[in-house]
Amino acid sequence: MNTETDIGMQTPLPSVLAFSNIALFLDFDGTLVSIASHPDAVTLPPRQRRLLSTLQTRLKGALAIISGRRLADMERLTAPLPLTLMGCHGAQWRDSDGTRHAERLESEATVHLGAALTEFSQRHPGTVFEDKTYAFALHYRQAPQYERACRDTMTRLWQAHRDAYQLTEGKCLLELRHHACHKGRAVQRLLDTPPFRLRTPMFIGDDRTDEDAFPVVNAHGGFSVRVGEAAQSQATYRLDSVEEVLSWLERQTRSMSR
Numbered sequence: 001m002n003t004e005t006d007i008g009m010q011t012p013l014p015s016v017l018a019f020s021n022i023a024l025f026l027d028f029d030g031t032l033v034s035i036a037s038h039p040d041a042v043t044l045p046p047r048q049r050r051l052l053s054t055l056q057t058r059l060k061g062a063l064a065i066i067s068g069r070r071l072a073d074m075e076r077l078t079a080p081l082p083l084t085l086m087g088c089h090g091a092q093w094r095d096s097d098g099t100r101h102a103e104r105l106e107s108e109a110t111v112h113l114g115a116a117l118t119e120f121s122q123r124h125p126g127t128v129f130e131d132k133t134y135a136f137a138l139h140y141r142q143a144p145q146y147e148r149a150c151r152d153t154m155t156r157l158w159q160a161h162r163d164a165y166q167l168t169e170g171k172c173l174l175e176l177r178h179h180a181c182h183k184g185r186a187v188q189r190l191l192d193t194p195p196f197r198l199r200t201p202m203f204i205g206d207d208r209t210d211e212d213a214f215p216v217v218n219a220h221g222g223f224s225v226r227v228g229e230a231a232q233s234q235a236t237y238r239l240d241s242v243e244e245v246l247s248w249l250e251r252q253t254r255s256m257s258r
């Protein structure tokens with residue numbers, strides 16, 4: 001059964017929700033911060049810092065960022081906020097008290113994939129290779145002339161390692177994700193533990209890998225929100241841009257008791 005909805009069919013989010021019992025899960029790039037030319041060009045601006053800090057307090061800690069980036073990147077970008085963070089699409093995570101966890105990685109392919117993609121990006125100037133241990137991302141945003149070569153190489157590597165890896169497409173990005181990387185399982189893991197347990201989940205995200213989380217949120221009677229344009233999505237609701245995400249969340253904080 002196809003449960004995806006044409007993006008135009010999604011409902012705009014109500015202007016204000018009963019927000020104090022929400023467990024809020026936020027994607028990072030393209031949701032909380034705008035897309036930039038290079039992964040390292042992104043920072044967390046003061047407006048987002050203030051918002052996250054307020055949400056963390058008002059939701060009594062039931063706030064997590066679930067990103068495709070490495071956990072270490074997310075810790076650096078959000079420091080010193082004491083947030084629950086998940087990196088590598090949920091394969092690594094940090095509790096709000098600073099305790100770190102990681103999925104076991106049983107793949108023997110990581111060294112081979114890392115070496116092959118390092119060599120590829122050296123031969124194709126402008127492409128960016130990110131080795132995230134659980135996932136291998138190849139960016140062509142600054143070298144669109146190599147998109148075809150990136151696709152061919154990633155497809156060939158995936159065919160050799162499809163037992164352990166999935167090939168997905170992001171924004172000017174192709175990614176080999178170990179099966180341990182799955183935002184749906186990440187959301188379920190948090191919903192099984194305090195302070196998220198017994199709350200209504202909301203996930204806001206803009207990308208293909210966020211689609212893994214939407215069915216889990218829907219099954220819990222929560223709010224799945226896709227940001228921006230997509231051909232199809234399993235999200236029930238839509239916000240159009242990072243600016244809309246920020247102003248919608250700011251409106252919720254104003255309506256919540258202190």
Ligand SMILES: O=P(O)(O)OC[C@H]1O[C@H](O[C@H]2O[C@H](CO)[C@@H](O)[C@H](O)[C@H]2O)[C@H](O)[C@@H](O)[C@@H]1O
Binds near residue numbers: 027031036070207
């Ligand atoms: O799950 P997310 O937090 O949305 O992370 C998804 C990927 O985000 C980053 O790449 C994207 O953002 C870059 C900076 O704006 C941009 O240059 C790139 O083209 C985008 O694909 C990050 O580098 C990846 O590791 C994440 O998987």
